[in-house]
Amino acid sequence: GTDGGGSIRIPSSLCGLVGLKATFGRVPASRMCPVGFTIVSAGPMCNSIRDTALCFLLLSGREPEDPISLQQGPISLDQYLGLNPSLNGIKVGVYDAWINHSDPDVRSGCRTSITWLLEAGAEIVEINIPEVNESQNAHLVIILSEIFAAYKYDFPEHFKSFNGETILALSLAQDLSAADYVVANRQRTRAIKVLEHLFKQVDVIATPATACTAPVISPGADEYGESNIQNTLKLARYSMMANLTGVPAICVPVSYDANKMPVSLQLTA
Secondary structure (H helix, E strand, C coil), X not given: CEECCCCCHHHHHHHCCEEEECCCCXXXXXXXXXXXXXXXXXXXXXXXXXXXXXXXXXXXXXXXXXXXXXXXXXCCCHHHCCCCCCCCCCEEEEXXXXXXCCCHHHHHHHHHHHHHHHHCCCEEEECCCCCHHHHHHHHHHHHHHHHHHHXXXXXXXXXXXXCHHHHHHHHHHCCCCHHHHHHHHHHHHHHHXXXXXXXXXXXXXXXXXXXXXXXXXXXXXXXXXXXXXXXXHHHHCCCHHHHHHCCCEEEEEEEECCCCCEEEEEEEC
16 A cells, blocks of 8 residues: 555554555555655555565565665565564664553553563663654645645546545645745654654654544445544554654554454554
């Protein structure tokens, strides 16, 4: 699938799958829909970590016709076939105040899974991620601007062909300016520098994959769609940073909530 703001990781989390958003440019984008030019990455959605690794091996690589795909060496999974459970030497960054911005069952499941990492040998390091809200706003400005650029001419001509949620997004996007896009990209640079600093201290950052589990589908939504901003923001709360900065992120199912809905942990590297 493709992931511009969590479109691999969010459904994977809600359905108990493993979802990987690869590093920007790691998986060629030549066969993807041309939207979100600097935001969208591709990756697999699988039943297990092993399947995800194998799919990533097949998907990644340089394609000459894709100008943004990264020049990269061959990938080998030989060192992972044994799946050594020891995490000795791995430092896991945890921003506890941010985890608190999720529902109780999600917080509980993710904190329990972090203790499993500790028991497997990892070192848990308390971190702080500044300007989270500013970076989320920057992501929204950039992805909306880039989607509108892709559909600038189709939108007025085929207005009735778009669903309600897409019409709302494109209507908001057409009011954004070039100055808004530039300011958002300046914030993106700040976010990249923040992560560069953090990844000198830790190997991965652990957060919930989503701030809530799968919401109840409203009556009629299967026919007409649904736009629920509150749910959308909760579902995408932890996913946008990886899209904004281009780093890889993977979600892994770790528990269930009181209604037996899956809860997932996200690891960003």
